[in-house]
Amino acid sequence: MEQFDPTLLDTLIDTLQASAQLIEIIDASGKIxxxxxxxxxxxxxxxxxxxxxxxxxxxxQKYIFPLEKHFVTPELVYQASRHSLTEMISGGTTTIADMYYFQHMTARAVAESGIRGVLAQALSSAPAPDAKTFAEGTARLKALTAEYSGHPGIIPAAGPHAPYSLTAAELRETVRLAQKLDIPIQSHLAEMPFEEELIVRQTGLRPIPYYDSLGILSRRATMAHCIFANAEDRALLRERETGIAHNPSANSKSGKGIAPAYEFYRDGARIGLGTDGPMSGNRMDIVSQLNITAKMQKVRLGDPTVMKPAEILAMATIGGAEALHLEQHIGSLEKGKQADMVIISTESLSMFPIYDPYAAIVYCADSNDIESVLAAGKFVMKKRELKTLDREEIRASCTRITARIAEGFTPAE
Amino acid sequence: MEQFDPTLLDTLIDTLQASAQLIEIIDASGKIxxxxxxxxxxxxxxxxxxxxxxxxxxxxQKYIFPLEKHFVTPELVYQASRHSLTEMISGGTTTIADMYYFQHMTARAVAESGIRGVLAQALSSAPAPDAKTFAEGTARLKALTAEYSGHPGIIPAAGPHAPYSLTAAELRETVRLAQKLDIPIQSHLAEMPFEEELIVRQTGLRPIPYYDSLGILSRRATMAHCIFANAEDRALLRERETGIAHNPSANSKSGKGIAPAYEFYRDGARIGLGTDGPMSGNRMDIVSQLNITAKMQKVRLGDPTVMKPAEILAMATIGGAEALHLEQHIGSLEKGKQADMVIISTESLSMFPIYDPYAAIVYCADSNDIESVLAAGKFVMKKRELKTLDREEIRASCTRITARIAEGFTPAE
Structure with a gap:
């Protein structure tokens, strides 16, 4: 490698400082x-x-539904979102796509955190913690969209839950509404072992073609999971330029299966990584997903050479941007894009030696190796100190809620 | 829960201090x-x-063999072992079973570290970095056994590499030698996709029954991997009380497959967890294996209720002790056993909330949550500070070697 002349850097810094264009020098020597x-x-x-x-x-039935019925309030969603965001930022995450109830409270937390969110108000036929009917859900969606119109970090989105939890008419109405509001759509698709048989019986179509027949699959849509996707399903998602959110940690923990992520990636689909919710995958940082993404694909295909470290890191960055149709703005370090950047330390014991930085990040790092995080050019974490969220205050606020849950919750019979 | 009266503890401490029996108070309140x-x-x-x-x-062929041929020296093995031990201790490991070349240098490093090792001198027919012949390997094994006879932390062991890398005569001689020296045997078994066909063709037996026919499977033996183990193979290992080392991270990364760890565990086999080597699984801490052990079994069996967190933690502790036939001495916190203990902090962002400490350790923790580690009642790490190994000095010593490797190594054509 050519020797770098450090006096050139000094000259550049002097020039920038003289012209008052220099904001801050970040010394990342020896880091990634x-x-x-x-x-x-x-x-x-x-x-x-x-x-x-x-x-x-x-x-x-025994845990999640009763918990949601009795404990999900705007305050819980706000505090839980803030707690998750501390963990996500300290693991290097600068953009999330989320779907849940009382999404305006998640939006408030994400806006305060300084990172980006594509935030979907959940919609379903059945009564939900924040909406007795589908119409109440769409009313919430309209309010969320109005509230965050033009916000630099928040993109409101429609979140129809899944093919089996809304009627075809409701799904069509969701598409019309998303087009009218010009917002993205997020949904769960081809995730459940029972889903394929049910949808084929009801509609004559497999879940992915069924969603396509309703106009859902488009450059507006990101579909989570897509575990049960055959070659035709995969081609359809690719042709429609629909994003795919791959959640290997959650999908394996639930025993559902391993999505054909390698084939999606190889064929040029828009595929990124996701943690799924904290009851599903538990950990909320993307660093912990890199390793398991690689290993699940290798063992599924019986081939150690597929899904190499550089490809995994691409999925976690530019792939995620493509899955959310935001690749013009984020996902790579390029002129004209947002300065969303992560500085990784190489000091920890598992990060030595490093002959290949991609392999080190995917197979050796954990979220504690993330040293600093910038979103839109501003530090949201600097040398492990969170800059936008107060970790102690959040823990105290959350502990008041978790104490009530620990005391008041019993699983359904 | 009944209210604990803290004055009782004060009285106990006063009594012990008065009788000079109290060494040290460790405050682990709020920790696991x-x-x-x-x-x-x-x-x-x-x-x-x-x-x-x-x-x-x-x-x-392209990387590992050339690296071993050109760079494996006693000094490299010693420094690499010391580096691994820093990472292992800071991840809560207090006992390892290792197999490699120049094993006396690994033994020196383990002895200095203060943790325990069952340390196998590798044996094979082909020339190895430390032995041109099988006889040179057994000579090294005899010397290692003599050197560490009676050592409280080091158990020398015989390490015949695999069924396909030694002759039947050499394997029989290894068993006789292990019996004579009264030492354990470690080997790789039913790991390779080619292994079964090869051994059946050569011997008429599947690899596991073949090893049994040579007298290897016994309470003296721990077999790594056992990926390709059918019901009869599993029963044989269980009946012989042979230990099984399960390495899900390495086995998936190499695309080989997922061993039937759940069936082994359910049926009462002696099964523990392993990282395999740092070129195979990369990370050397057992905490990072817990999560992937659970998820690989669930996805293999399509059932989220198998391999629950408490079972995974059992595999990583008492299961490991059973796999090494050391359950009388280590693997649980019981009167009469060695005080090998790990204190886990609950302060990190991913360790909140904790309704179930087993689930928190398996699905939420990483090695940075390990706060302190005691081996045989002595701190080897205290509040993240290593007590027996000098992390800076080791990194400097290792960097001198890795710089030579980075400069001098090119993969074989």
Whole structure:
């Protein structure tokens, strides 16, 4: 490598300082700088339920539904979102795509945190914690969209839950509304083992073609999971330029399966990584997803040479940007894009030696190696200190809520 | 929960101090204490090669063999072992089972570190970095056994590499030698996709029954991997009380497959967790194996309720002790056993909330949450500060070696 002349840097700094154009020098020598990590699917309002009922049979019925019925309030969603954001930022995440209830409270938390969010108001036929009907849900969506119109960091979105939880008419209305409001759509698709048989029986179409028949699949849409996607399904998602949020940690923990992420990536689909919610994947940082993404694909295909470290890191950055149709603005360190950047330390014991920085990040790093994080050119974490969120105050606020849950919750029979 | 009267503790402390029986008070309030973690299979002498050639085709031929031929010296093994031990201790590991070349140098490093090691001198038919012949390997094994006879922390062991890398006569001789020296045996078994066909063709037996026919499977033996183990193979290992070292991170990264760890555990086999070597699984801490162990089994069986957090933690502690036939001495916090203990902090962002401490350790923790580690009642790490190994000096010594590797190594054509 050519020797760098440090006097040139000094001259540049002097010139910039003289012209008052220099804001700050960040010394990252010996460190690794990557684009901000993108979490394409999560439910951050659920973090105060984490570790409740992990691995229990009928967890949805016995734990999640009763918890949501009794404890999900605007205040819980706000505090849980703030807690999740501390963990996400300290793991290098600068953009999230989220779907949950009382999404205006998540939007408030994300706006305060200084990172970016594509934030979907959840919609379903059945009564939800924040909406007795589908119409109440769409009313919330309209209010959210109005409230954050023109906000630099918040993109409101429609969140129809899944093919099996809304009627075809409601799904069509969601598409019309998203077009009218000019907002993205997020949904769960081809995730559930029962889903394919049910949708084929009801509609004659597999879930992915069924969504396409309703006009959902487009450059406006990001579909979470897509575990049960055959070659035709994959081609359809690619042709429609629909984003795919791949959640290997959650999908394996729930025993559902391993999505064909390698094939999506290889064929040029818009695929990024997601943690899913904190009751599903538990950890909220993307760094912890890199390793498991690689290993699940290699073991599924019986081939150690697929899904190489550089490809995994691409999925976690530019791939995530493409999945959210934001690749003009984020996902890589390029002139004209937002300065979402992560500085990774190489001091920890697992980060030595480093012959290949991609392999070190994917196979050796954990979120504690993330040293500093900038979103839109501003520090949201600097040398492990959070700059926009007060970690102690958030922990204290959340502890008041979790104490009530620990005392008041019993699983359904 | 009944209210604890803190004056009782004060009285106890006063009494013990008056009788000079009190050594030290460790305040672990709000923290989690678990038995020391046990790594049942690794090759710590390889850590200075980490991230070289990850995911490359023919990595064994193009990277590992040339690296071992040109760079494996006693000094490299010693320094690489010391580096690995810093990472292992700071991840809560108090016992390792290792197999590699120049094992006397690994033994020196483990003895200096203050943790425990079952340390196997590698044996094979082919020339190795430390032995031109099988006989030279057994001579090294005899010397290692003599050197560490009666050492409280080091158990020398025989390490015949695999069914396909020694002759039947050499394997039989290894068993006789292990019996004579009264030492354990470690080997790789049912790991390679080619292994089963080869051994069946050569011997008419599957690899696991073949090893049994040579007398290897016994209470003296710990077999790494056992990926390709059918119901009869599993029953045989269980009946022989042979230990199994399960390495899900390495086995998935190499695309080989997922061992039937759940079935082994459910049926009462002696199964523990291992990282495998740092070129295979990369990370050397057992905490990072817990999560992937659970998820690989769930996705393999399509069932989220198998391999629950408490079972995973059992595998990483008492299961590891059983796999190494040391359950009388380590693996649980019980009167009469060694005081190998780990104190886990609950301060980090991912360790909140904790309704279920087992789920928090398995799905939310990482090695940075390990606060203090005691081996045989002595701190080897206290509040993240290593007490027996000098991390800065080790990094400097290792950097001198890795610089030579980075400069001098080119992959084979």
């Amino acid at each position: 700088i990557i684009p901000g990590l993108i979490n394409t699917h999560t439910h951050i309002g659920m973090s105060l339920f984490r570790t409740l009922g992990d691995d229990m049979p009928q967890r949805l | 204490i678990i038995p020391g973690l046990i790594n049942t299979h690794t090759h710590i002498g390889m850590s200075l090669f980490r991230t070289l050639g990850d995911d490359m085709p023919q990595r064994l």
